[in-house]
Amino acid sequence: MSEATDGAIHPAAALDEVVHQRARLGVLSILAEADDADFTYLRRTLGLTDGNLGRHLEVLVDAGYVNLRKGYDGRRNRTWASITPRGRQALLAELTVLRALVAQVDAGDGTTER
């Protein structure tokens, strides 16, 4: 079993799927820029359905990367999400790997020029 991970050297091997997954990366990126964001804003900005966003927020909460706060806006229930220090750290780690990956491909066979 351990053989499968021996000698893993590509930046992609260091990516954490909890953070890397498209919708979750979007949520963390948005929350890193804002104090908090409400469910409807996240859903619209990321082009997700209610159920899809709900599931991804659950994964982020379970990982300790996001906090949820429920309340009322007039008569409507609303949910606000915010990033935790641990979530911010995980996003930073992701961005560091993404930069390395982009740089590695750019330094390759001229992919950017084709």
Next chain:
Amino acid sequence: MSEATDGAIHPAAALDEVVHQRARLGVLSILAEADDADFTYLRRTLGLTDGNLGRHLEVLVDAGYVNLRKGYDGRRNRTWASITPRGRQALLAELTVLRALVAQVDAGDGTTER
């Protein structure tokens, strides 16, 4: 249903999961730099199991992003993978979105300094 995608403006909304998924992004990045790579090299470099790499290669082949070539190296069966022009285009699109996403977070609330 269309409401869910109205007004999607975040770069993450433009990411294609076929290319964005960690292992597949790794495969395409490696193949963009090399003429071809064999199954064992990909598996080791990306820290994947046989089954895992096999499934991700299947997704990439089905999308028309990767070609597989089977042959022999002495007495051993080997499989070489190469990126198609369409796969290269998809990788370029992914890298463009990743750059935009990294730049947007960097331009935000000072995430990189915390």
